[in-house]
Amino acid sequence: MLTEILVSLFLLIGCGFMLIAALGLVRMPDLPMRLHATTKAGALGAGLMVIAVGLYFFGDVGVAARSAAIIIFIVLTAPIAAHLIGRAGYFVGVPMWSETVKDELKGQYDTHEQVLLSPAKGDKDAEEQSDRS
Amino acid sequence: MSTPLAWNILLGLIWMGFTGSFTGTNLLIGMVLGYVVLAFALRSVPAFANYTRKVPKAIGFVGFFIWELILSNVKVAYDVLTPTHYMHPGVIAFPLEAKTDAEITIVANLISLTPGTLSLDVSSDRSVLYIHCMYLEDEEEVMRSLRYMEFRALEVLR
Amino acid sequence: METLMALVVGGLFASAIYMMLRRSIVKLVIGLVLLSNGANLLIFTQAGMLRGSPPLIPLGQMQPEGVVADPLAQALILTAIVIGFGVLAFAVVLIHRAYEVVQADDMDQMKDTDT
Amino acid sequence: MLLAVLSAFLLAIVAPTVHRVTGAYSGWVLAILPAALFIYFASFLPVVGAGEALRFSTPWVPGLGIELSFWLDGLSLLFALLITGIGFFIVAYAGRYLEGHRDLGRFYVLILSFMGSMLGLVLADNLIALFVFWELTSITSYLLIGFNHEDAKARKSALQGLFVTVGGGLALLTGLIMMALVSGSYELSEILASGDVVRDHGWYVAIVLLVLAGCFTKSAQVPFHFWLPNAMAAPTPVSAYLHSATMVKAGVYLMARLNPSLGATDLWLILLGVFGALTMFTGVFLSVRSTGVKKVLAYSTVMALGTLTMLIGIGTEKAILAAMTFLLAHSLYKGALFLIAGILDHEAGAKDFLETGGLRRSLPITATLAALAALSLGGMIPMFGFVAKELLFEAVLDAPMLSGFFTVLAALSAIMVVAVAAIVGIRPYWGKPVKTPKAVQHEAPPAMLAGPAVLASLGLLFGLGLAWVDKGLINAAAQSVYGTPVSAYLALWHGINLPLMLSGVSLALGLFLYLNWERFRRLTGFMETLSKFGPERGYEKTMDGLVWSADWQTRILQNGYLRYYLLTILLSTVALLSYSLLRYGGFPLHFDVSDVRLHEWVIVAVLLLAALVSVTTRSRLGAVASLGAVGFAVALIYVLFSAADVGITQVLVETLTVIMLVLVLFRLPGFLALSPNVIRLRDAFVALLVGATMALLSLLASSQRYYPSIAEYFIAESQPSGFGRNVVNVILVDFRALDTLGEIVVLALAALGVFAMIKFRAEDRKE
Amino acid sequence: MRLEVALPVVLPLLFGALSVALWRWRTAQRITAVVGTGVLLLAAIWLLMSVWNNGVLAIHMGDWRAPFGIVLVADLLSAIMVVLAAITGLATAVYSLTSISQRHEHYGYYPLLHLLLVGVNGAFLTGDIFNMYVWFEVMLVASFALLILGGERAQMEGAIKYVTLNLLSSALFLTGIALIYGLTGTLNMADIADKLSTVEETGLVTVIGMLFMISFAIKAGAFPFFFWLPASYHTPQVAVSALFAALLTKVGVYALFRAFTLIFNQDVGYTHEILLWVAGATMLTGVLGAAAQFEFRRILSFHIISQIGYMLMGLALYTPLAIIGGVFYIMHHIIVKANLFLVAGLVYKLKGSYELKELGSVYRERPMLGFLFLVPALSLAGIPPLSGFFAKFILIRAGVEAESWGIVFVALLVGLLTLYSMIKIWAEAFWKAQPEEFAAKAPANPSGVKSMYFTIAAMASLTVFIGLWGQPIYLMAEAAALQLLDPRIYIDAVLGEGS
Amino acid sequence: MKHQLNIPSLILRSTAHFLLPLLLMFSVFLLLRGHDEPGGGFIAGLVAAAAIALYMFAVDIADAQRVLRVDPRDLVGWGLLLGVLSGVPAIFRGQAFFTAQWFEFTVPVLGYLKIGTVLMFDIGVYLVVVGGVLMILLSLAEAED
Amino acid sequence: MLEISITIAYFIISLALLLSFVRLVIGPSLPDRVVALEMIATITIGYIAVYTLSSGKTAFLDVAMVLALTAFLAAVGFARLVTKGGGAHVD
Numbered sequence A: 001m002l003t004e005i006l007v008s009l010f011l012l013i014g015c016g017f018m019l020i021a022a023l024g025l026v027r028m029p030d031l032p033m034r035l036h037a038t039t040k041a042g043a044l045g046a047g048l049m050v051i052a053v054g055l056y057f058f059g060d061v062g063v064a065a066r067s068a069a070i071i072i073f074i075v076l077t078a079p080i081a082a083h084l085i086g087r088a089g090y091f092v093g094v095p096m097w098s099e100t101v102k103d104e105l106k107g108q109y110d111t112h113e114q115v116l117l118s119p120a121k122g123d124k125d126a127e128e129q130s131d132r133s
Numbered sequence B: 001m002s003t004p005l006a007w008n009i010l011l012g013l014i015w016m017g018f019t020g021s022f023t024g025t026n027l028l029i030g031m032v033l034g035y036v037v038l039a040f041a042l043r044s045v046p047a048f049a050n051y052t053r054k055v056p057k058a059i060g061f062v063g064f065f066i067w068e069l070i071l072s073n074v075k076v077a078y079d080v081l082t083p084t085h086y087m088h089p090g091v092i093a094f095p096l097e098a099k100t101d102a103e104i105t106i107v108a109n110l111i112s113l114t115p116g117t118l119s120l121d122v123s124s125d126r127s128v129l130y131i132h133c134m135y136l137e138d139e140e141e142v143m144r145s146l147r148y149m150e151f152r153a154l155e156v157l158r
Numbered sequence C: 001m002e003t004l005m006a007l008v009v010g011g012l013f014a015s016a017i018y019m020m021l022r023r024s025i026v027k028l029v030i031g032l033v034l035l036s037n038g039a040n041l042l043i044f045t046q047a048g049m050l051r052g053s054p055p056l057i058p059l060g061q062m063q064p065e066g067v068v069a070d071p072l073a074q075a076l077i078l079t080a081i082v083i084g085f086g087v088l089a090f091a092v093v094l095i096h097r098a099y100e101v102v103q104a105d106d107m108d109q110m111k112d113t114d115t
Numbered sequence D: 001m002l003l004a005v006l007s008a009f010l011l012a013i014v015a016p017t018v019h020r021v022t023g024a025y026s027g028w029v030l031a032i033l034p035a036a037l038f039i040y041f042a043s044f045l046p047v048v049g050a051g052e053a054l055r056f057s058t059p060w061v062p063g064l065g066i067e068l069s070f071w072l073d074g075l076s077l078l079f080a081l082l083i084t085g086i087g088f089f090i091v092a093y094a095g096r097y098l099e100g101h102r103d104l105g106r107f108y109v110l111i112l113s114f115m116g117s118m119l120g121l122v123l124a125d126n127l128i129a130l131f132v133f134w135e136l137t138s139i140t141s142y143l144l145i146g147f148n149h150e151d152a153k154a155r156k157s158a159l160q161g162l163f164v165t166v167g168g169g170l171a172l173l174t175g176l177i178m179m180a181l182v183s184g185s186y187e188l189s190e191i192l193a194s195g196d197v198v199r200d201h202g203w204y205v206a207i208v209l210l211v212l213a214g215c216f217t218k219s220a221q222v223p224f225h226f227w228l229p230n231a232m233a234a235p236t237p238v239s240a241y242l243h244s245a246t247m248v249k250a251g252v253y254l255m256a257r258l259n260p261s262l263g264a265t266d267l268w269l270i271l272l273g274v275f276g277a278l279t280m281f282t283g284v285f286l287s288v289r290s291t292g293v294k295k296v297l298a299y300s301t302v303m304a305l306g307t308l309t310m311l312i313g314i315g316t317e318k319a320i321l322a323a324m325t326f327l328l329a330h331s332l333y334k335g336a337l338f339l340i341a342g343i344l345d346h347e348a349g350a351k352d353f354l355e356t357g358g359l360r361r362s363l364p365i366t367a368t369l370a371a372l373a374a375l376s377l378g379g380m381i382p383m384f385g386f387v388a389k390e391l392l393f394e395a396v397l398d399a400p401m402l403s404g405f406f407t408v409l410a411a412l413s414a415i416m417v418v419a420v421a422a423i424v425g426i427r428p429y430w431g432k433p434v435k436t437p438k439a440v441q442h443e444a445p446p447a448m449l450a451g452p453a454v455l456a457s458l459g460l461l462f463g464l465g466l467a468w469v470d471k472g473l474i475n476a477a478a479q480s481v482y483g484t485p486v487s488a489y490l491a492l493w494h495g496i497n498l499p500l501m502l503s504g505v506s507l508a509l510g511l512f513l514y515l516n517w518e519r520f521r522r523l524t525g526f527m528e529t530l531s532k533f534g535p536e537r538g539y540e541k542t543m544d545g546l547v548w549s550a551d552w553q554t555r556i557l558q559n560g561y562l563r564y565y566l567l568t569i570l571l572s573t574v575a576l577l578s579y580s581l582l583r584y585g586g587f588p589l590h591f592d593v594s595d596v597r598l599h600e601w602v603i604v605a606v607l608l609l610a611a612l613v614s615v616t617t618r619s620r621l622g623a624v625a626s627l628g629a630v631g632f633a634v635a636l637i638y639v640l641f642s643a644a645d646v647g648i649t650q651v652l653v654e655t656l657t658v659i660m661l662v663l664v665l666f667r668l669p670g671f672l673a674l675s676p677n678v679i680r681l682r683d684a685f686v687a688l689l690v691g692a693t694m695a696l697l698s699l700l701a702s703s704q705r706y707y708p709s710i711a712e713y714f715i716a717e718s719q720p721s722g723f724g725r726n727v728v729n730v731i732l733v734d735f736r737a738l739d740t741l742g743e744i745v746v747l748a749l750a751a752l753g754v755f756a757m758i759k760f761r762a763e764d765r766k767e
Numbered sequence E: 001m002r003l004e005v006a007l008p009v010v011l012p013l014l015f016g017a018l019s020v021a022l023w024r025w026r027t028a029q030r031i032t033a034v035v036g037t038g039v040l041l042l043a044a045i046w047l048l049m050s051v052w053n054n055g056v057l058a059i060h061m062g063d064w065r066a067p068f069g070i071v072l073v074a075d076l077l078s079a080i081m082v083v084l085a086a087i088t089g090l091a092t093a094v095y096s097l098t099s100i101s102q103r104h105e106h107y108g109y110y111p112l113l114h115l116l117l118v119g120v121n122g123a124f125l126t127g128d129i130f131n132m133y134v135w136f137e138v139m140l141v142a143s144f145a146l147l148i149l150g151g152e153r154a155q156m157e158g159a160i161k162y163v164t165l166n167l168l169s170s171a172l173f174l175t176g177i178a179l180i181y182g183l184t185g186t187l188n189m190a191d192i193a194d195k196l197s198t199v200e201e202t203g204l205v206t207v208i209g210m211l212f213m214i215s216f217a218i219k220a221g222a223f224p225f226f227f228w229l230p231a232s233y234h235t236p237q238v239a240v241s242a243l244f245a246a247l248l249t250k251v252g253v254y255a256l257f258r259a260f261t262l263i264f265n266q267d268v269g270y271t272h273e274i275l276l277w278v279a280g281a282t283m284l285t286g287v288l289g290a291a292a293q294f295e296f297r298r299i300l301s302f303h304i305i306s307q308i309g310y311m312l313m314g315l316a317l318y319t320p321l322a323i324i325g326g327v328f329y330i331m332h333h334i335i336v337k338a339n340l341f342l343v344a345g346l347v348y349k350l351k352g353s354y355e356l357k358e359l360g361s362v363y364r365e366r367p368m369l370g371f372l373f374l375v376p377a378l379s380l381a382g383i384p385p386l387s388g389f390f391a392k393f394i395l396i397r398a399g400v401e402a403e404s405w406g407i408v409f410v411a412l413l414v415g416l417l418t419l420y421s422m423i424k425i426w427a428e429a430f431w432k433a434q435p436e437e438f439a440a441k442a443p444a445n446p447s448g449v450k451s452m453y454f455t456i457a458a459m460a461s462l463t464v465f466i467g468l469w470g471q472p473i474y475l476m477a478e479a480a481a482l483q484l485l486d487p488r489i490y491i492d493a494v495l496g497e498g499s
Numbered sequence F: 001m002k003h004q005l006n007i008p009s010l011i012l013r014s015t016a017h018f019l020l021p022l023l024l025m026f027s028v029f030l031l032l033r034g035h036d037e038p039g040g041g042f043i044a045g046l047v048a049a050a051a052i053a054l055y056m057f058a059v060d061i062a063d064a065q066r067v068l069r070v071d072p073r074d075l076v077g078w079g080l081l082l083g084v085l086s087g088v089p090a091i092f093r094g095q096a097f098f099t100a101q102w103f104e105f106t107v108p109v110l111g112y113l114k115i116g117t118v119l120m121f122d123i124g125v126y127l128v129v130v131g132g133v134l135m136i137l138l139s140l141a142e143a144e145d
Numbered sequence G: 001m002l003e004i005s006i007t008i009a010y011f012i013i014s015l016a017l018l019l020s021f022v023r024l025v026i027g028p029s030l031p032d033r034v035v036a037l038e039m040i041a042t043i044t045i046g047y048i049a050v051y052t053l054s055s056g057k058t059a060f061l062d063v064a065m066v067l068a069l070t071a072f073l074a075a076v077g078f079a080r081l082v083t084k085g086g087g088a089h090v091d
Ligand code: NA
Pocket: C046, D701, D702, D703, D704, D705, E181, E182, E183
């Protein structure tokens, strides 16, 4: 009975986060923020649901190992996907929300030399950088 | 870190051999026992000392990270669920302490997994991580928490 | 469920056919993907659909517990999926090459060989 | 007998070698074979002349009733002797006539093959064997007519001849098959005995029409007569052989041959009589209007063929006897005249009578022979041709039906024949010498004179030595055609009677016509315009129409638009399926969605909507992304309904597909709105039709199950016999490993194909 | 256990795999090609003799008894088809040795050849409906790859239509399989037939049969589904065209013969009536298509279609004699059609063009080639005593016996029009003097002509042989037809007596 | 110059270095246990191919080929050969092609083992799938550059 | 108890699926759709988790495992395409 309660808890909370991620995906005003929602809430939700499975079959090592593997895989891949999509979206100029307060990445992509500049350093460094690469 | 880990796994396997039970649970038990052995018996060997010191830190970091994850998820959830948006988003350049590719990658991914922040890209000179933040009311505060996160991660990694 | 699946199969066939009837060769390929999905689901439907009873035998036993889903249909679908994938790979590269030589994503530019 | 027929083909194979070895004498050397065959066949004269028939048979495709069986009776012996006898002279003649021609070797091949085919045709007892040889004569004659193949006119004429004769041949084949089915045998010798069965059968009219279609085309009966004069594009020996003495008579032969089983009905009489008479008249009329040497002869041949057909149609004892006599006479004089035409061309370069005159000084022998042959043609006493003409008049006067019609046409024809005889026998040699295209150097060589000399002389000899001919061959032949022994006999002199008077009148009028030849041609000049609507125009129009309609239908069907191909196929499919569904109807249909759970509804909805989006979106990659969603939804359905392996595979394949599409679509442009809305609506309608049909079929089939699935066996045996707990995998690698093997072959092939496509391009780019 | 039933599938697969594995060594591949197809021919002949002597043979792959495992079944029709495929394969392989460029060899020409034969033979031999789908796909993808080998624009354009329409056909086939499986719960064709024979209400079966009919008719290139064929068959290397022309559509025809004698014989009056209409329309549209063409290979391509019509006519009339005719026609056609394409290839090698307008003088310069063209060309047109005559004769006789006058008329007319097309090629390419301006196109010293001649001559001899010694071929066709018309023989051979 | 970003992502690249061996091991795992649990040669092959495809995207094609060590065409060829040959041993026992042959033996540590030609077959499938998919993906990616 | 939770979970996760699908449809940019696609893959994992609980059959966790490991490859592909300029003119 306790297991059932625990399992239900994890399952429903997981589902909840999943729903939040989906809601965020719909409601958030621009691409990076949608990514925020899906990456974190999505991963967390899926993770919790998988943990629920692990708990339900408590003692079954096969299930435990697989549940763990799934969670690890999600944790490994979700941020990379988010990073790649976010980067791509930013690069091609998918518009950001109008109330975005700051953009330090702006203008840092040098498509001619194919480098991403760092803001702290000046143009000279950028040239050096491009020489090196 | 890898050699001691291999030793630890080996010890686990030996344990399995001793007990004659080849199941996952038994391996886990063997590895825990092996860790204990390493932590106490071989404390004097620097590599093992480092290893034994790190394992609790790593476990502590995972705990910390999961807590962070849940906490800030709630924040996002609140924002998502309520009709008005409270975000002040922006992209900031975060100067990296992490040096190697692996460190940078892990830090960047951890940052992405922590709500409110999302790693967009690393500058070509690897000095800066561009991060999209959702709540930039207090940039200093954001930077500080990011730096703390990086610190705790590097602590495990180095 | 079989009734609903009939609808799904019909829908997939219809979308596939519509796409194949377009002038764009890219749409043609998308149509092919949908078509193969439709056919595979049809096999699945015809075998009879059963929830939660995969055709797996528990360790140490000779027979599965209770009634299990039709493994033959699953094997057929697997084969069909793989074949479909191979064929699709070919088709995709073909349209790519065709586009390169014709320089248009338009079937109407490709009718010289017929007559 | 088989060897006799095949020997010609065998010699044909080595003919080029023989030609190369024997050089200038090749004609004579190769002519040994026909000579030998002639002697061989002549040796049967005593037996066959006594009214007996011999049969030789070798099985060929007995399963189909096809045998290589030969039947030697009077009729076939007469033809065999003509074929080999004239063949002998033709081969010898050709050796000289075409001396130095670069294709003489090939010519021998063809002419010998033709001879073999012709022999086979007239000797065959088996209907199908007969047809085989019949078609072979068409083909060899095609190649011979087109012998000068770099000349477009020769090619065209050859095609015309082939098309008309083979077309008729196909009708003939049907007729023969029907006849065989009706009579129960493919052997002529047996069919002839069951004439009553054939005549009483419901198929009789069809059989007659089909057989006659073959015979009329082959024997150039009106309205198919036009191909024969055009066939004169062939070298003269060919014209002499094929188009006077042998091939064109194949139709006549067959009508004569089948007379016992098909004849003796009003239909037969009317068809043969009327078409024959018309052909006779048309032929001679066109002949006398022509000036080209070979044209005149060719049309007069048409006349002869018409005459023969008419006589067979009349079918009385006398008519048959007349036909056989006329057949022999005509072969003799017409062969000679054609060969002489060749001499005129060879020595004087003359192809038109208007280019000739007064040649009797430079070509005295030729002139004599021409006169002799022309006398027979004109039906002068005491030539063999006279006997034939008298018999002809007797036959038409005695005809059981339409006697007046036949007589009038025969008389008119006789008049014109006299004129034709004068044109070919007098015109080139008498009168004022005319400058010929080529100055005559000398008489033709012996090889070329031998044929005309013997053939023309025989015309005289047979006329004089009638009794000899009568007792032997002609009677036997007539007996074959008539069906029972013939009691009539040949005579040079029947006393003064109506036929003789007709002959006299026609001689006078014919000579008058000859003297007014120029005027006659002018007066009948309107025929030129009329011929624009003649059967040859019909043939040309048909051919043009054929090409035009072929072009039209191909442009409609094979239009190059893939989507129309698809539309055609899909609409046909829907039509066929729905018609079949309606035809059987009343299937049990269980429409039940009560068992569907909420989340399944959602997944299905998402699946269908994603499909819809991938169909309607304007964004190419958006479509790909939606496709990915479809894939995941499908994978979910697999998972929710117990298919784990399939689910995994679906996910993996979906992912790889997306990657592949992304890699490939990279350079392609976005979607354009290429079709107007009406077209979209139409396509959507068709698509929905197909979808609905498939859905209905799926529903119907899943509402029924005749037998439980064999899957139970796999589930039961997977672990005990296959040693695996994953039944699906055991099926894949063991129970149905062959499927999997095929599947990886497909994958390997696809990879090879993709690889080749890309590498070829890469290499092309480098170049 | 009958090894020989599986060899025609296993051998080319083995050689194909070897050929892929040895992709670096061109010579090895060339050797594999000739040896592999040669061995295949021997195996095929073994199979044919074995079936002739022992009746229908079956091998249960993996020793799983029917209907559970996959069975390879050889009745006479299958064995005959396999022999024909092997002959064509060997001919193509030898012909290719000198007609295919090194580049083609480098990019997998020979493996594709072997694997195509795997698919074709698999389709002929399998006794399992889904397995047939798999072999169809093997054949199809191999043909896709062969079709585009060379990468020219025309190839791409043709291939798109070819691929699309054939995939549609595959999808319909798969759909049909799914439905049949749903109804009968089995995939083994003999088992399906056996089970369906006990079912009373077979309307739905016939409806599903229509799906198979359409799918196979697309593969067979029948009216109105043939569009892919003229769009593509003239585009690849001519050896490939020859192989396609001989085998691919025939697999469709074979499938129709198999399905509509063994499985879908519930309502012959309806299904075969439809087939008869299809047959007639196929003959006519195909031959008219050819009449409108002026390119060597295109003419030949359209003629494939019209010839398919004849084969279908045999099936559609559904009398013993008609089926004999159909089988005979297939045998004759495969050899003749392949050879005509091979001749076209040689003419191209000598003259540098396929356009009739640009060709000429071939007969003047190469009388032997002229003869070698005439043999298959006249055979195709049904001129006696060549193979095609007997084929047409049997069919027409069957038509007359069935009093199907319409189809008899069409068959005769189409024969005449076929002759017209063949004569067109003959007159234009062989007889006519080649126009000066195109004479330059001819390569100066075409090499490797000999092995091409050899292949063509060997195939022509076969055509002549079938004509002159028609009896054994007829007997074989007759025996094959009798087997087809008594499905019980097949069913018993697969499932065991008294099943 | 076209507006494109050709800088490979450092994050993706270093993850790929880590994910590649993980995925490859995972694929071998799927291959070996396929007879008893979901998996098998085909699925395993796809996972392996996906792993190398990832490496290809993340690092570059040449590196991906280097990691692979063998030409994909060899994989296809030898995989096919292996697949066919796995069906051949049966005929030496007088059985039909593709009759599974099982060899049972007891290995010290691992214990009782039952290995059959079906595994050989599955490995053949695996190799063909890996080789085939890679041939397609690698040549496509090469063509793109 | 668990029954009810599973039913609720199915409901909620279906809602999530629908919402994600909405994003897939409305875009507006290609990266937006890709995010939605990734989300759908994650939701699929969630479905499998619920389904495993409801059926008691753990075999389906393998599907989730493969999905977790490979689904992001599609995103990798899309991202590569977009950054290389393939998507710029599309949406
Ligand atoms: Na059913």
